Amino acid sequence: MSVEKLFWRLRDRMKFLLWPLIFALSLGVFAQDAKTELPDLSTNPIYKEAVSSYQAGKYQTTIDELKAVEIKISSTADKMNMGFLSYWKGVCYNRIQEYPLAIESFEKALGVDYRPEDIHYEYGQALFASEKLSEARLQFRESLKRKFKRAVSLYYIAYISKELGEKKKAVTFYRSIDKLDSSEAKEVQQAAEMQIGDIYLEQVEKHPDSFQAVENYVIPQYKRALNLNKESRLAFEIANKIRELEQKYDLVLLKLRNGRPTLVPAYFTRLALEVGSDSNVTFAPSEQKVAESKKRSLFTKTDFISRYTLYHEDFISFAPELRFNYTRYLNREPEIYRNDNYLIAPAFRTAYEHKMWNQPAATLFDYDYADAKRDINEREKLEFSFRSHTLMIGEKFNYFPWGESIVRLRHRVFDSFTDASDSKTTSLVFEQVRNFLTSTLLIYSSFDISRVKEDIYDTNSFTVRGDLLMARIRDWFSPSFGLGITRTNPFNDSVRGIEYMINPSARLTKAFDKNWRSSLKFDYQRNKSDDKENFDYEKYIYSFEVEYLF
Amino acid sequence: MKCLGLILMMLINSAMAFAQVKKVAVVKILRGEVDVLTLGKTSKLKVQDWVEDGAVVKTGDKSFVKLVFLDKSQMNVGPNSEMKIEKFNGQDSGVIDLVKGKVRSQVSKDYLQIKDRDSSKLFIKTPNAVMGIRGTDFMISTNGKNTSAILFEGEVVFNKLEARGVTDSKRLEEMVDRGVRMYPGEFSVVEQDRIQPTVPALLNINQREVLEKNDTFDTRSPSSAGSEASQKSVIPEGLNGQIVGNNSSVLNQELSQVVGQDNTKQSVASSSVPEGYVAGDKVKPANGSFVHVESGVIIPPGGESVLDKNSNTYIAGPETGKVAADGSFVPPKNVEITNDGKIMVATFGTNGDKKITEIPKPIPIISYANNIGAPINPNPFNVPPKDAPLINPNDPAYKNSTGGVNSVNDAAQQIYNGAKLRNIIIDQ
DSSP: OOHHHHHHHHHHHHHHHHHHHHHHHHHHHHSOOOOOOOOOGGGOGGGHHHHHHHHTTOHHHHHHHHHHHHHHHTTTOOHHHHHHHHHHHHHHHHHTTOHHHHHHHHHHHHHTTOOOTTHHHHHHHHHHHTTOHHHHHHHHHHHHHTTSSHHHHHHHHHHHHHHTTOHHHHHHHHHHGGGSOHHHHHHHHHHHHHHHHHHHHHHHHTSTTHHHHIIIIIHHHHHHHHHHOTTSHHHHHHHHHHHHHHHHTTSSOOBOTTSOBOOSSSEEEEEEEEEEEESSOBOOTTSSSOOBOOOOEEEEEEEEEEEEOEEETTTEEEEEEEEEEEEEESSOOHHHHTTOEEEEEEEEEEEEEEEETTEEEEEEEEEEEEEEEEOTTSSSSOEEEEEEEEEEEEEEEEEETTEEEEEEEEEEEEEESSGGGOEEEEEEEEEEEEEOSSEEEEEEEEEEEEEESSGGGOEEEEEEEEEEEEOOBTTTBEEEEEEEEEEEEOTTOTTTOSEEEEEEEEEEEEEOSSSEEEEEEEEEEEEEOSOTTTTOEEEEEEEEEEEEEO | OHHHHHHHHHHHHHHHHHHHOOEEEEEEEEESOEEEEETTEEEEOOTTOEEETTOEEEEOTTOEEEEEETTSOEEEEOTTOEEEEEEOOSSSOEEEEEEEEEEEEEOOHHHHTTSOTTSOSEEEEOSSEEEEEOSSEEEEEEOSSOEEEEEEESOEEEEEOSOTTOOOHHHHHHHHHTSEEEOTTEEEEEOTTSSSOOOOEEBOHHHHHHHHHOTTOOOSOOSBSSOSSOOSOSSOTTOOHHHHOOOOHHHHHHHHHHHOGGGOSOOSOOOSOTTOEEETTEEEOOTTBEEETTTTEEEOOOTTOEEETTTTEEEOOTTTOEEBTTSOEEOOTTEEEOTTSOEEEEEEOTTOOEEEEEEOOOOSOOOOSTTOSSOSOSSTTOOOOTTOOOOOTTSHHHHTSOOOHHHHHHHHHHHHHHHHHHHHHHHO
């Protein structure tokens, strides 16, 4: 019999069982609440000491005092008073976890037909703790009939049924909790749904093709439990159960073949808004001349990036990506606002996961496209500025014990709005991560060969950059510092000479929660060139950024 | 001649010193070996001996002495203790210095009436704490680093001792006034590395009752006060002690008939937030926590504890430990708490090798999320190892991690440790 058939049969049988049970339960619900005629204690000052000890939570003392009372009144007391004494002692014994003595006391009380509303519940708990499960179940049924803590009583009945191996009965009782008022049911409903999931799992786990049933019935059942309250403590446990099953039955890919974990979640989306001040607004790098405005302007920048990583089996990943950013300068002078721009940059990244030096490694192949518009004609209108196609092949590997290394070979074809600026750039890039105890150092270096249509702008350049990302300081903010140096050789332009660009930066980030964070940023750029008019400049950028990570 | 003069002066000095010494307490009960140090002289104490102002009383292993002071206050000094009567003149507030060990005291009501009700009538100092006595029956214990105080009757004020050598009542009063006020059934602990005592919380009901009755520190019955047969928890898997607990309203309703509606107020201090909390430097242990009296370690009721609404106290399940017949805390199997506060856990490898490791003190709270499901700290001794990496609960990496009990425990432990770290910084 297939697991699926087995499952449906199990469900059909449960339906069959459900009706008599509902009937029995309704009998309980509609049954007259047999309230016990409790003894009038107002004439019994003899209990006063015991009452005050009980109210002080001194249960052992209360028991001792009740025993003394019992001896005093044993010859004259009626059944009700003796029943009440026994019940009271039973409750106290339960509180100090003397369950055998509690059982004895409750039996005495019930023996004289003394039945307050909660006696079966208390008695049931004492029996449950003493592992007298069948007897405990009977008491919880009585408690249910008397409408005392119905949801919890039903839960006990179901749980005991499961412990006794009566799993179908257990599921039926767990399901009955749903039929109670939500006010009563809510505190145990999630646990009950989880227990049903546990029973389903036990039923299907030993079957050879159990993965199908786990996927089709067990996990959906756990998800049903999870969805009742995703924030509860139990939700953690349920989510763990789901995750473990998915891992065990290969229903999700959690690790790649080289041991590298898959990304959880598979998506990364970030939206950032930045407001800042630029001391010397320069052109975007779509022209070969970096003309400077020598004017300060405030600016706003919106940046959005989203990526989703998909896996093919356990060794190839594909990640489509989309990036968009828009920059607007608030100083509305033509030489400033001509730098207003936006960029749309879709990309497609792939990685082939393998091992190198017995460590996880990946061969990377990326394609990036970028399309930018800018107010090139100073008409307060964004027009085509450039587009580019970039192909990259690289290798990510772990040669050093302290962090990952990446080598990339990149080729970019750049199409500018002025033909003279069209270019092709080939770069060799080396990146290294160095993990320290409380900080991480990122090192980036690249050698770029840029060939422009108008060859006077041809350059060879070499860049080295280091960024130190530090751990949170006093649980408040995380600083990071960077320094980049670029040496550019415009070998066809003797006026410019060898240029050096120095670019230190700093950032203080405060994370508010897992989604929100904000940063104060500082960036300084100094480009030293012999061509003072066109290429020599200096600028400071201060900004404040707010990010939301989805 | 010179020599004779010197001897004469010494005799006069000694006579003056003796004249100043005042007998303040008499030995009523004594067990084992008890020494008294008076004016540099050590002697064995016997029943009916007098102890003088300034004397130091030292008890040996399994020893005990009951002193009754002139004002009829009783001071029961427990085993392995050292106590100095710094000042006890009956006119001004007395000062007792408990160097180590434990003292149970029942202060005379006559003595309590010597001043206005809101000032302390007696101060008990330990190496790191000071207690101002405004009530009648309490126990105080110190291992030299941590001090725990348990109040059975009356009222006391309790604080960290700011300066060790202070004997001036006014300064001591100022110190205790800044501390915490305790009510019957509550305990508080001053730890060496925290700047303030824990917010008073209700002690485990069994431990309170047994300690209250055992005022002579009787250790002759080391077996558990509880039944050995009751080992299973009353809480079925998936639920917690708040949900399964019975609020005893049926019984309470009946009891109200005994004393009348107006007198049904709980006489026990109902310390708020029974689950406890850690807020900045303030640590409020869960109601129903145990106290390891010798070391001051607080053991919160575990996940299988049930909230007893009558006493507003969690009743710990069997996994947390139990109370011995002398009122001391007995940790679960394979766990040991040393008198200097270390928690040692024995684990066994597959080949039966025993490994003993020290674990950090449990966070003395019970934490539920939305009151649904099992609590975050299911077992007070199930805490991550000391060298576990610190996890920031707001870190996306943490949020995306397995999110299991350990991760949550790590986070909670970090918050607790964080409070402690801050205190160390402030202390310095």
